Amino acid sequence: MTVADRSADIAIAHALAEAAGAAIRPFFRNRFDREQKADASPVTEADRAAEAAMRAILEERCSEDGIVGEEYGTVREEAARVWVLDPIDGTRAFVTGRPLFGTLIALLEEGRPVIGVIDQPILHERWTGAEGERTRFNQGFAGVRHCAHLAEAHFGSTAPAAFSGDQLDAYTRVTQDARDAIWGGDCYNYGLVALGQLDGVIEANLKLYDFAALVPVVEGAGGVMRDWKGQPLGQGSDGRVVALGDSRLLEPVLERLGG
Known part of the structure; x- marks a missing residue:
């Protein structure tokens, strides 16, 4: 895939992040329903609202692609392209008012992650990675530290x-x-x-x-x-x-x- 080939999918990933953030922000440090899942991890109405918003966009714009989501399960998992969604990774941080959670969005092709987004909707920080491209952080670029020891x-x-x-x-x-x-x-x-x-x-x-x-x-x-x-x-x-x-x-x- 070339950079140009990824641009449409990157645009979709950004649209998903925007929709999730819009669903999450009204609940942050506010009142919301919360439950414990079977594995004892928390889930809130913000998690569910954010994933529902993202899935609606995918069903409209990528109806042949698969979806794997934390809150609403899997559809078309055997598709060659699968979107993987975690609406709030770090729900414990979210429910305690700490902006260290994030929305995770990935596109897998043949089981391999080729696009990934980490979106922090409160701090308005977004990392966007795509195979063959340099990771972007907001309007600039990200870069690791050299540390050999x-x-x-x-x-x-x-x-x-x-x-x-x-x-x-x-x-x-x-x-x-x-x-x-x-x-x-x-x-x-x-x-x-x-x-x-x-x-x-x-x-x-x-x-x-x-x-x-x-x-x-x-x-x-x-x-x-x-x-x-x-x-x-x-x-x-x-x-x-x-x-x-x-x-x-x-x-x-x-x-x-x-x-």
Whole structure:
């Protein structure tokens, strides 16, 4: 695909982000209905309103494409092109009034993420990644930080509870040798990797809608995203992800994750 070939899909992704943001903003730091899902994670009427708004646009403009969404499930999953939607990644941050959540929008072709958007609708920050293009941040460009040595690297991850015991041990083997590690941030951390503010994010037990949009954003900014075995991420990945601003960190990180 050339840059020109992606432009129409990028425009659709921006339209989805605008629609989701318009649905979310009235609820932020306001009253809204909230429920616990079967996995004990929260869901709000803002999540549902945002995904419904995006799905309506896709059904109108891309009716042959598949859709995978966190709140309303899957349609046409076997299509060659599949849009993957997470209306609010970081719902716990949203419900506590912290603008560290984001709307995630990805386009997969043959199971591979080729377009990704992270949109923070309160701060009006948007990262747009597309295969073969440099990641954009708002009206400019994103770029990772050069950091070849683990001892100089700053890492982030969402929460200790997101790891199993063995996975948390593996994460700790990495971060004990790093300069620093922070908790919290959800998808916003990956945007910070793309901006050179964080050097890495390590997470586990993610769903496709949690990570698909992040891959083009991080890699288009000069970084790398892989699973814990060093394989590229896609529709069949197991939800264990590593995002790094500098690919020279990949070998030492994977070595420690593997024990």
